[in-house]
Amino acid sequence: MSKKIFVIGAGISGLSAGIYAARSGFDVTIYEQHMTFGGLSTSWSRKGYYFEGGMHWLTGSSPKMPLYQIWKETGALKENNPIENRDPYYVYINGDKKLYMYRDLDKLCNQLRDFAPEDKKMIAKFYNDVKALINVHLVVNDVMGLKAKNPRHPGLAELLKMAPAGLKYSKLVNMSYEEYVNQFKNEDVRHLLMGSIGYRYNAMSFIYTIASFASGDCGYPEGGSVTMGQNMLDTYKALGGKIEFKKKIENIELDIEGKVTGVKIGGEILPCDAVIVTQDMRNAIDTLFDTMINDPVANKMRKNVVSEQNVFICAGIKADLSHLPKAMVFPLKEPFEIAGVKFNEFRIYNYASFKGRAPEGGSAITSLFLGPSYYYWKQAKEDGTYKQKKEELAKRFIEILAEYIPETKDKVEVTDVATPCTYERYCSSFEGSWMSVWEKGTKQYNYPQKLPTVQGVYFAGQRTMMPGGLPIAVYSGRIAVQLLCRDTKTLFV
Known part of the structure; x- marks a missing residue:
């Protein structure tokens, strides 16, 4: 009988792990706390506008790169999403x-x-x-x-x-x-x-x-993050993999020897032979076990992870901006301040020439502001000013946007602001972050994908290798299954 494997999270690393585990003959179920797949690599729609929320380019998209074969094996890249360089x-x-x-x-x-x-x-x-x-x-x-x-x-x-x-x-x-x-x-x-x-x-x-x-790398697959994620999900299901949405893992159950026996969902214990955790490893080591993991690897991660947090602003414009570049940078006359962080450049991603991103004659645009803002937004959540501050930020953004792209003045039909608290809520990411910051003068920390104090639990995801991102997500899913195969003396396929 094949061993029963549970994967926590249906992001890119979770789908990757699920695919490789199913290919290698395991009985695999992915549990996803959200209602959809993709994790941090996601997109969403608002009033007919469709906003790319997770991918601006794809490392490993060039056939010359070894990682390209991983994207192909997992079904992420197919004929339906050719690469634009x-x-x-x-x-x-x-x-x-x-x-x-x-x-x-x-x-x-x-x-x-x-x-x-x-x-x-x-x-x-x-x-x-x-x-x-x-x-x-x-x-x-x-x-x-x-x-x-x-x-x-x-x-x-x-x-x-x-x-x-x-x-x-x-x-x-x-x-x-x-x-x-x-x-x-x-x-x-x-x-x-x-x-x-x-x-x-x-x-x-x-x-x-x-x-x-x-x-020659770093192209953009047609259809963006959702098409790529759907391709992976289709590949996983075709291999017999199962997936459960809106199912949040509350706890990983261990016996007295530290070996996994199952997971808890809605108060019910579901038995399994192994668990692959693709939820943010930095959060998982503190929240998914009865006793917080205390070993050198976990403590090193707690000490060294510097999270890259993002405020993501998107707008639906009732104007055709397809004559403008797909990505633009403007110098600001005065710094744009968000959560105490000052930005001197205004970066705009323009999806006006992409199919299906906006109603006829409209344009979807996005902008991201990277910097330490989690605790600002967390405090706003606690004191009840969160919604107000997001609305104020969107208003300031629209004003600056009209200054640099006059065609947008009085043409904004919809705005949406995602903060680190948004990503924390939907993806359980540490401090609502996308990646890890590799700071000046520090080591490029990578972390083992299995811990010596826990048996039958494997980790994958962008946090396992600095700085993270999509390439680490898909690659770490593969590595987690290889460790599982080695431990169970199973042929990796």
């Missing part, structure tokens, strides 16, 4: 001045030299830094001791191509993203480059992001 991937606009974030590194740097000759030396440094990281990617590797139908290990040639990055590592890790960008003298160039990722990351994270685009 948008180029430029965003445009900086300051009045009549425009700068383009081209994928082609030579084209990008030639443009910067023409625009800002005073930064010639720094542009050359930037070029060399990106070149050194252009072959860096997530290495797909099987766990040691695994019996796999199709074993995968990186070849020497693949690893050697990434060696130049080692020469840049120490300097980039020990410099913040802002410090790196502030070496450019030209203010417009600084604004352009600060439109890439969250401001709290180190320079390594920034350069790696630019290098990933320059390598």
Whole structure:
């Protein structure tokens, strides 16, 4: 008889784990607390407008990348969602001045030299830094001791191509993203480059992001996060996998030896042989067990995780904005402050040219503001001002939007604001966060996906490997099942 496996969460990591477990012959059920799949990789509709809420580009979307095969195996990428490699991937606009974030590194740097000759030396440094990281990617590797139908290990040639990055590592890790960008003298160039990722990351994270685009990766699958998630769910069900929505796991039951015996849902104990936890690991270690886990791995995670929180604002515009770029960055005349965090750039994602995102003649736009805002919104929840503060933020956003995109003035039909409390409520993510911040001068912490004090429980999800995101979600689901297969002496398929 096949072993009964429960997966907690139907996000990308949960679907990945479910697919690989079902393929390997396990009896799998996914339990999802929300009414839909996708987790943090999600989208939603408001009054006929459809907002992409979880994916702006997909790492591993290029067939040249080892991760691409994982996306294909899980069914995430199919014929129904071809990849668009948008180029430029965003445009900086300051009045009549425009700068383009081209994928082609030579084209990008030639443009910067023409625009800002005073930064010639720094542009050359930037070029060399990106070149050194252009072959860096997530290495797909099987766990040691695994019996796999199709074993995968990186070849020497693949690893050697990434060696130049080692020469840049120490300097980039020990410099913040802002410090790196502030070496450019030209203010417009600084604004352009600060439109890439969250401001709290180190320079390594920034350069790696630019290098990933320059390598030909990081495309956008047609249909976005929901089509990709639906593809994975369909793949899972076709393998015989079962899924239960609106079922929140209250507790993981362990015997006196620390071995899993089942889970509690609605006060009822459901027996199982193993559990794969894809709910945020940082939260899970504190909330899913009768006794809070106290071991070196858990304590290290409690100490070191710095969460990347996001305020996500979207708007439905009764105007056709398809003549504008799909992603834009504007320099703000005055900082836009949210929860005590000041933003100097205004990033807009424009879905006007995407099918089905808005009523005829309308446009869906989104904007995200990354920074530590969880406790601000949590306090607002507690003191009863949460709704009011979200409405005030949406109003300020609309005013600034009309200033930079005049076509939107008096044309906003609907707004929606998602805060870290939103993501915490729907996904049980730690501090309502999307990813982990790799700060200046810190290690890139990765965590074991099984703990020595607990047997039969495996972890997957973006929190297990820094900085997280979609590639770690899908890959960690695969690794969790490989650990399960190794422990149960099962062939990994």
